[in-house]
Amino acid sequence: MKENFSKYYLPKESEYKQLWRDCIFIFDTNVLLSLYRFTENTRKEFFRVLKAVSDRVWIPHQVALEYQESRLG
Numbered sequence: 804m805k806e807n808f809s810k811y812y813l814p815k816e817s818e819y820k821q822l823w824r825d826c827i828f829i830f831d832t833n834v835l836l837s838l839y840r841f842t843e844n845t846r847k848e849f850f851r852v853l854k855a856v857s858d859r860v861w862i863p864h865q866v867a868l869e870y871q872e873s874r875l876g
């Protein structure tokens with residue numbers, strides 16, 4: 804039953820560790836635009852974390868396009 808309804812069960816600690824170790828981080832436009840609204844400390848922390856996972860970040864073309872079109876607004 805658990806296999807058929809896995810979304811109703813929290814992952815085990817080992818599964819969380821594997822997720823954070825292996826996942827690909829995909830950001831949407833709102834996350835990138837939020838950088839302009841963050842406090843300086845929050846922005847620095849975000850970039851620190853982003854640098855730590857930079858080899859596993861993917862920004863889709865559409866997100867990059869929307870960011871470029873909206874960033875100055």
